[in-house]
Amino acid sequence: MKPEFDEVSGQETTGHEWNGIKELNTPMPWAFRIWLWASIAVAALLWVLYPSFPSTSDYLKGTIGYSSREAVNLAVAEGEAKRAEAYTVFTETELDTLAEDPTLQAKFEDDIAVLYRDNCAVCHGRDLEGQTNFPNLVDDHWLWSGWPEEIEYTLQVGINSSHEDTRFAEMPAFGRNEMLPDEEISDIVEYVLSILGQEHDAEAALRGDELFLDNCSGCHAEGGVGGYETGAPSLADSQWIYGGSREEIAETLEVGRAGVMPAWSGRLSDSEIRQLTLYLIWQGREHGDS
Amino acid sequence: MEHAKLERNGIAFALAILGVASLGGLFEIAPLFTIENTVEEVEGMRPYTPLELAGRDIYVREGCYACHSQMIRTLRSDVDRYGHFSLAAESMYDHPHQWGSKRTGPDLARVGNKYSDTWHVAHLEAPREVVEGSVMPGYPFLSETRLNTKHLSGSLAALAAAGVPYTDEQIEWAARDAERQADPEAEYEFELYDLYGENLAVRDFDGNPNEVTEMDAIVAYLQMLGTLVDFDSIDQEEIAR
Numbered sequence: 001m002k003p004e005f006d007e008v009s010g011q012e013t014t015g016h017e018w019n020g021i022k023e024l025n026t027p028m029p030w031a032f033r034i035w036l037w038a039s040i041a042v043a044a045l046l047w048v049l050y051p052s053f054p055s056t057s058d059y060l061k062g063t064i065g066y067s068s069r070e071a072v073n074l075a076v077a078e079g080e081a082k083r084a085e086a087y088t089v090f091t092e093t094e095l096d097t098l099a100e101d102p103t104l105q106a107k108f109e110d111d112i113a114v115l116y117r118d119n120c121a122v123c124h125g126r127d128l129e130g131q132t133n134f135p136n137l138v139d140d141h142w143l144w145s146g147w148p149e150e151i152e153y154t155l156q157v158g159i160n161s162s163h164e165d166t167r168f169a170e171m172p173a174f175g176r177n178e179m180l181p182d183e184e185i186s187d188i189v190e191y192v193l194s195i196l197g198q199e200h201d202a203e204a205a206l207r208g209d210e211l212f213l214d215n216c217s218g219c220h221a222e223g224g225v226g227g228y229e230t231g232a233p234s235l236a237d238s239q240w241i242y243g244g245s246r247e248e249i250a251e252t253l254e255v256g257r258a259g260v261m262p263a264w265s266g267r268l269s270d271s272e273i274r275q276l277t278l279y280l281i282w283q284g285r286e287h288g289d290s
Numbered sequence: 291m292e293h294a295k296l297e298r299n300g301i302a303f304a305l306a307i308l309g310v311a312s313l314g315g316l317f318e319i320a321p322l323f324t325i326e327n328t329v330e331e332v333e334g335m336r337p338y339t340p341l342e343l344a345g346r347d348i349y350v351r352e353g354c355y356a357c358h359s360q361m362i363r364t365l366r367s368d369v370d371r372y373g374h375f376s377l378a379a380e381s382m383y384d385h386p387h388q389w390g391s392k393r394t395g396p397d398l399a400r401v402g403n404k405y406s407d408t409w410h411v412a413h414l415e416a417p418r419e420v421v422e423g424s425v426m427p428g429y430p431f432l433s434e435t436r437l438n439t440k441h442l443s444g445s446l447a448a449l450a451a452a453g454v455p456y457t458d459e460q461i462e463w464a465a466r467d468a469e470r471q472a473d474p475e476a477e478y479e480f481e482l483y484d485l486y487g488e489n490l491a492v493r494d495f496d497g498n499p500n501e502v503t504e505m506d507a508i509v510a511y512l513q514m515l516g517t518l519v520d521f522d523s524i525d526q527e528e529i530a531r
Binding site for chain 1: 317321324327328364365366369370371373375403404405406407408409412413419420421422491499526529
């Protein structure tokens with residue numbers, strides 16, 4: 001068919017006609033065409049340079065040998081090297097010495113606070129004061145003692161965690177497992193209330209004292225002061241993990257407790273665990289001062 | 291105009307359309323034929339246990355993937371925050387995978403063992419009670435809903451048909467094994483190890499030993515995410531390709 005040209009614009013028409021109206025056959029603007037072909041050229045170039053398509057036994061690796069996995073490993077290693085340099089003090093100095101160094105806190109506290117909020121705050125709270133089921137970290141009452149190396153060890157292996165060297169502490173379910181009859185449990189509850197001088201039934205507490213000695217003092221020690229060896233909390237301070245009311249103590253005796261602190265070695269580096277240990281010590285001191 | 295020739299030749303035009311459209315298919319489908327090259331050979335991967343799988347089904351049912359990804363990308367910021375980048379091998383038994391494309395909440399690919407069961411239960415029941423400023427909805431009904439284990443054999447069988455290496459024994463006893471994994475006494479721990487390997491947790495996950503609930507299942511699932519592959523024993527050369 002012979003091309004037909006519009007008389008006014010001189011442009012070629014499509015050759016179709018609708019009731020006397022004809023459509024101009026206007027080509028795509030040249031700028032778009034250049035863009036289109038340039039895009040195709042870039043795609044082809046990237047195909048050659050970068051890993052692109054699987055083959056039967058391997059894949060096309062591209063000519064510049066790029067691998068996103070190698071690249072990220074390098075970037076992470078570089079970041080680790082920078083941190084190692086900035087934080088050498090934590091890996092090269094004894095923990096006890098670090099804990100006594102007054103200059104570190106001002107210098108590193110803000111950095112470590114980020115680490116704390118990222119990993120610890122969901123349970124222990126942004127203010128480190130804990131919440132039900134999750135202990136307060138700044139009240140200077142410790143389950144496994146407040147010695148820096150003991151805190152660090154807890155962070156590494158956890159408590160009742162899946163780590164092979166985990167610390168282990170379990171409050172048995174005296175009620176549910178029928179280890180003690182209900183009336184003896186309520187006597188023990190009265191005794192525990194009496195330790196702190198809360199409102200209690202004195203006669204029941206007297207009976208509970210003896211029962212406590214037989215059943216509980218192995219971990220919680222005589223008088224319920226707790227023990228760092230067993231990780232059993234003191235019942236003679238005003239700090240409670242699971243609540244200190246009559247009902248809450250009875251519930252603890254009924255169903256038992258075995259709080260889990262996850263193990264962080266493997267997830268966090270040794271240096272990071274040490275930094276968090278110091279952070280707890282610093283925050284505890286500030287809390288004590290205020 | 292060159293395309294005028296095509297437009298005026300119906301059969302040639304149809305063939306041209308077919309050619310161009312099949313390119314799209316080629317680029318999407320052809321890689322699937324060589325997927326074995328993509329999946330790394332790593333130690334430790336095993337199919338989900340029935341309880342974990344039930345938890346995974348709840349995860350999908352509740353649309354967790356809409357806000358949580360399970361894909362640590364090969365970016366420094368991702369690896370620094372969440373741990374080793376995700377491997378293809380870690381999703382090889384996922385049908386469908388839960389990589390996701392949106393992070394309103396954090397990535398969950400390695401959340402297993404990061405927090406305690408108690409925290410997961412408290413957090414799922416009432417997120418803002420434990421995490422200030424969280425926008426996650428609460429799922430308190432999971433603790434109150436008994437886990438329906440009837441369909442589990444069917445689920446395992448369906449996955450087996452999709453290529454997950456479940457044995458006939460695993461499929462047949464799926465419902466029983468789900469109950470056994472959430473048993474607070476862990477009475478059948480070793481029977482489960484025999485069936486699924488030793489890298490699995492047998493305990494009461496939801497803090498309620500009297501009943502196996504949906505909460506048991508989803509916490510069992512969350513606590514195993516990213517815990518199967520031992521990255522210390524991995525050949526970085528093989529993985530980094």
